[in-house]
Amino acid sequence: MKANMQGGNESRFEKTIGYLLIVGVIISLLLEIAGVALLYHTYRQIDISQDTSVFIKGHDFFTFVLQQVEGKYAEKSPFILMTAGIIVLVLTPYIRVLASVLHFAWQRNWKYVCITLFVLIVVTLSLTLH
Amino acid sequence: MNMALLVVLSILVGFLGSLTGLGGASILIPVLVLFGIPVKEAIASGMVAIIATSSGSASSYVREHITNIRVAMYLEMFTITGAIVGATITTIIHPTYLYFFFAAFLLTSFFKFKESITREFVPAVSQDRLSRWLELHGSYFDEYTKQTVEYKVTNAAAGGAGMLVAGLAAGMLGIGAGAFKVMVHEYILKMPPKVSSTTSNFVIGMTALAGVSVYLFSGLLNLTLMAPMAIGTTIGAVVGGRVLNRMGNRTLRILFFVIVAFLIVQMLYKGVASL
Secondary structure, eight states, X not given: OHHHHHHHHHHHHHHHHHHHHHHHHHHHXXXXXXXXXXXXXXXXXXXXXXXXXXXXXXXXXXXXXXXXXXXXXXXXXXHHHHXXXXXXXXXXXXXHHHHHHHHHHHTTOHHHHHHHHHHHHHHHHHHHHO | OBHHHHHHHHHHHXXXXXXXXXXXXXXXXXXXXXXXXXXXXXXXXXXXXXXXXXXXXXXXXXXXXXXXXXXXXXXXHHHHHHHXXXXXXXXXXXXXXXXXXXXXXXXXXXXXXXXXHHOOOOOOSSOOHHHHHTTOEEEEEETTTTEEEEEEOOOHHHHHHHHHHHHHHHHHHXXXXXXXXXXXXXXXXXXXXXXXXXXXXXXXXXXXXXXXXXXTTTTOOXXXXXXHHXXXXXXXXXXXXXXXXXXXXXXXXXXXXXXXXXXXXXXXXXXXXXX
């Protein structure tokens, strides 16, 4: 009975993770497509540029996300959409590992709570410190 | 080069990458270098595109219960560590070294290719203590044989070390290093081929995130390069995945050899020319 319940939980978890990944990728790619389309609409050209304005700048990911939400870089909207696409893409596997920590904690599988927590902490530190 | 051309090129490359098992970024980075894009910029953008292609394709395998999530989570501890170190090295070293590292790593795909033809998969009959403690086993329903396949994973410590190397190469070169990961899965961890490739796909997404965490604010991430790459390689990979089963093995082998040989020569040429 307990094994069946665990199997059901595992299957639900896999479905959730699967949908989370595909939804994240679709949203991200739609933002990128909208950004490229808007870039063409605004400037009538879509060359690959080496201008400094097309390179992502910032110090840590989470502050960067907050600044984007507050509209600090609102002067060039095509690039805002493309940047939002990257943010969604980065958050997709990040949320996936966060969900895994919660799933294993719910199952009281402390071994895998530690393993997934290690991944979450290392990635969070890397996103914050680089 | 403009973004529309890069989208078309990325679709083609994503398609070929999916058919040959090399992955889109492994092909696209040398092609971008050929078009005059700085190698470090190509690597950083390739890493972002990998999150899209691997998450997109991993999604259905996870839902179909083929991917072994516990094995993936365990191996991710090693790949993300390797990817962060690898990406950090790339931001520091001279680009010339990257051409040679890239060519050397492509050679490992030849090895994987030869092994996959000559070597039969041998399932593990028993597990070592660490693999048992980590509960590294599973089962899946094989649509081809219409049977449920149960399997045990073994050699967890050696597999972890192998994945550290895979992560290092992935972070350093902006690629998924899927061929190398699959080799570790099948020959060290003794995972069945289908579980091996789908779990590798799942792990690649997290490894790429670790690499991106280093490249994100390194001044190498070009939006006009990254956006078309992500769009194109993902579309190409999806189409490639659908066509794969309809193509003959001989065609795929010839395609694989021609592409890898071309990429190795191209990266070696760039490396020698930049000395």
